[in-house]
Amino acid sequence: MxxxxxxxxxxxxxxxxxxxxxxxxxxxxxxxxxxxxVLPVVKKAKAQLLADPNANHEYFGLDGSARLILGPNSSAITSKRYTAIQTVSGTGANRLAADFLSRFRPATVYITNPTWGNHPKIFGAAHLPVVEYQYWNPQTRTLNYDILLDNLRNAARGSIFVLHACAHNPTGLDPTQEQWKEIAAIMKEKDHFPFFDCAYQGFASGDLDKDAWAVRYFVDQGFELLCAQSYAKNFGLYSERAGCLTGVFKDSDTAQRARSQFMALVRCSISNAPGFGAKIVDIExxxxxxxxxxxxxxxxxxxxxxxxxxxxxxxxxxxxxxxxxxxxxxxxxxxxxxxxxxxxxxxxxxxxxxxxxxxxxxxxxxxxxxxxxx
Ligand SMILES: Cc1ncc(COP(=O)(O)O)c(C=O)c1O
Missing domain, CATH: 3.90.1150.10 (Aspartate Aminotransferase, domain 1)
Incomplete structure (x- = not known):
């Protein structure tokens, strides 16, 4: 190859x-x-782990935390309409989402053009058809916004759209909040499914909450969605492979059922999540x-x-x-x-x-x- x-x-x-x-x-x-x-806060956390007589290398639970992406006061968290599971960094979260969607909500997956080179491969590996939607206008070097909206409108009802939560790779260009609102409105109308890939939370503005705005807006609009998170970049934990897949669903019963399916998929691929990176994730x-x-x-x-x-x-x-x-x-x-x-x-x-x-x-x-x- x-x-x-x-x-x-x-x-x-x-x-x-x-x-x-x-x-x-x-x-x-x-x-x-x-x-x-190596972030000072990571050094500090490592020192604490070393000094802790109860720290060990036992198998680590699989449940993840949705607080960083959804915000601690998210209605999805308080009403238990979410589930979060630890993954092998952002790539593992993307792959788990792709396998889950392929089984339970198969549809054409729209990825940005241009995009992170792994998106077509990951969704293709999960046997989902992948096509591109326009994102970058090389003439103006800005968002190809009108064409992007046309692509959303013209896609078959119920398609899956991969949205970069912030700090789009590779263009470094994000929709404004007003543009996100229009994107959400069209997606709602067309019953499209949002899959957020969030590999750079904090890198766009230096503020974790600001960078989660789009995801939280979609949650507030009542969407069911998935969001893959990588902690490689924002915590400098590249090789520790810490990540999370969060799903928000219409009710807590659906969220529980989704959790059991996430668990089943993880069990037959990586079985258990890497614990070290997850233990030292902090936010400073x-x-x-x-x-x-x-x-x-x-x-x-x-x-x-x-x-x-x-x-x-x-x-x-x-x-x-x-x-x-x-x-x-x-x-x-x-x-x-x-x-x-x-x-x-x-x-x-x-x-x-x-x-x-x-x-x-x-x-x-x-x-x-x-x-x-x-
Ligand atoms: C858009 C996007 N998603 C996901 C990832 C996943 O990275 P990792 O598996 O190292 O967390 C990256 C890394 O470059 C990325 O740019």
Whole structure:
């Protein structure tokens, strides 16, 4: 099978001996020295676990927590219309949702164009038909909003729509609250099923509640829905594989029945959830990460403005979250890699977290050069 494009790019970058190389490929947070960051709160939690004489490595229960995504006072929680189960990070939550939908609510799955490359594979693996709906307008470098609404209206009644809860991967572009309201209204009218993928809660605004707004709005509108969460990015727990799938249903009886089906599906795939990451998930250090990324966006924009780089670059600062869709061409992506050792995906997506005080200027100069010459 062909290698996964992101991991292929990452391996190429690792093999590159050039000391000035810039890695903007994988969506993993880096500090201002370009190093992975263990959150202080995670260090603290690890120390507590080590010091706790009762801590152990027994099998861990499967129930998850919906409080972070739905909010502790959610009506879905107080009326017990929800169920939440631990998964193997966001990918595991997506796959569990796909298997569940394939068995109990099969329909065509609409994913954003462009999207996270794993979405078509995961839903395809669960034998659901997958098609795209328009999300990004390459001309304006903004949301392709009118076409998106048309796609919602024209999809067969009862389709499944994959919605990115916040900080859309790969474009870094989210609907506004007003746009979400219109999207929800059409979905209601057409009886479409919302599946939220939430891999970056906190990364869009630095605020967990703000970033959960869309999911909570849909819950308040009375939708039944599923929401996959990854704690890889917002807690820096990438390899610990902590995640959760939350389902909101019309009543507590349906939620209980869904819970038993989640349990049955998990039992025959991973059997039990990884406990370590789940034990150390806590919520304090998001702002540091979100603020540093916002600062890098401003720096890229300011450097490009100073360099008078041809084109409009306002999307760099208006996009949010970990990624930026730069809008540069495949040819320019190839040129920036071969001439400047800057690694980004073919479609021009960069992980902003790979930028820091010592490489951001060089990155902007490289962009300036390829825009003028490649
Ligand atoms: C949109 C989206 N969903 C889900 C994931 C799942 O990541 P993980 O399985 O590492 O939690 C990612 C990771 O890149 C993502 O970008």
């Amino acid at each position: 062909p290698e996964d494009p992101i991991f292929k790019l990452l391996n190429e970058c690792i093999a590159d001996q050039d000391p000035t190389k810039i890695n903007l490929s994988v969506g993993a947070y880096r500090d201002n020295a370009g190093k992975p960051w 250090n998001l702002k540091t990460m979100a603020n540093r990324i916002t600062l890098m966006r401003e720096k890229v924009y300011n450097h490009l403005t100073e360099l008078k780089t041809p084109g409009n670059w306002t999307h760099i600062t208006s996009q949010i979250g970990m990624f930026s869709y730069t809008g540069i061409s495949v040819k320019q992506v190839a040129a920036i890699k071969s001439k400047f050792h800057v690694y980004m995906t073919d479609e021009g997506r960069i992980s902003m977290a790979g930028l820091n005080e010592s490489n951001v200027k060089r990155f902007a100069e490289a962009i300036d050069w390829v825009v003028r010459n490649a």
